[in-house]
Amino acid sequence: NPSAGAGISPDRPVYNISYFESITFCNRLSLLSGLTPCYYFDRNFQIPFDTLASCLYNVVYIDVYTNESADGYRLLFESEWEYAARGGRENLIQTKYSGSNSVDEVAWYHGNNVPSGTKPVGSKLPNNIGVFDLSGNVIEWCFDWYAGYGSAFDGCVPFYWYPIRRGGEAWNNTFPNEKPRVAS
Numbered sequence: 001n002p003s004a005g006a007g008i009s010p011d012r013p014v015y016n017i018s019y020f021e022s023i024t025f026c027n028r029l030s031l032l033s034g035l036t037p038c039y040y041f042d043r044n045f046q047i048p049f050d051t052l053a054s055c056l057y058n059v060v061y062i063d064v065y066t067n068e069s070a071d072g073y074r075l076l077f078e079s080e081w082e083y084a085a086r087g088g089r090e091n092l093i094q095t096k097y098s099g100s101n102s103v104d105e106v107a108w109y110h111g112n113n114v115p116s117g118t119k120p121v122g123s124k125l126p127n128n129i130g131v132f133d134l135s136g137n138v139i140e141w142c143f144d145w146y147a148g149y150g151s152a153f154d155g156c157v158p159f160y161w162y163p164i165r166r167g168g169e170a171w172n173n174t175f176p177n178e179k180p181r182v183a184s
Contacts, residue, residue, distance in 0.1 A: 011120040013138045019163040022075060022141045023064065024050050030072025038074040040065045066143070075143040081166045085135070087128040098134035099127030107136025133167075140167045 017025070027037040027048050039049035045067045066074070076084070083089070085098040099106040106127070108119045122132040134140075142164040 009120070011122075012118045013121060013133070015118060015138045019141050020049075020064075023143075026073040026075065030070070033073075035072040036067065036070040037072045038067055038070040040067060045070075075141055078142040078144045078164050078166065081134075081140065081142050084129070084131050085127070085166070087131075093128070095127075097136075098131070099125055103135065107133075109136040135167065138167065139165045142166055 023039045027039050027050060030037045031048070037048040041047040041049055041063060043065050045065065049064055086094070087099070095101050097103050097106050103109065104112050106124045108124065113119070119137055121137070124132065124136075126132045127134065144164045146162055146164050
């Protein structure tokens with residue numbers, strides 16, 4: 001458990017893990033559960049993605065292939081995360097945060113987190129479909145990658161990539177300019 005000093009227990013979220021450690025966890029949990037892993041180093045789905053294996057195969061981390069027919073655990077796509085955060089398709093009431101217009105009802109963030117650290121999952125109110133902590137506590141990885149474009153490439157070739165993170169501000173104020181909210 002790479003979390004250190006800011007709330008380690010079975011009921012608290014893990015933090016300080018990279019995107020690649022997250023997909024490795026999904027693959028390992030899939031294998032332990034007898035399910036087919038989702039993430040691979042190769043297009044033929046022969047070598048499951050694992051951060052330890054990446055050292056052995058000397059593979060660039062960006063080369064992650066997804067077996068869409070796999071039944072194993074995986075990260076949500078950003079659109080799936082957004083669907084859950086907004087409370088599903090049937091939710092006719094739009095809220096600023098996942099489950100409320102009052103951030104303190106549904107999120108742990110820098111402004112209400114004393115003593116500082118992660119908090120037990122589910123200690124704030126859920127949204128209307130019963131999902132907790134999609135605004136605040138920790139920032140969550142999505143499977144999608146964001147590609148930035150610039151005029152140097154005439155908008156055709158991305159010049160930087162990074163994995164999409166959702167959930168707004170975390171307990172440790174990782175993104176001080178972003179409020180814990182559901183995207184517009």
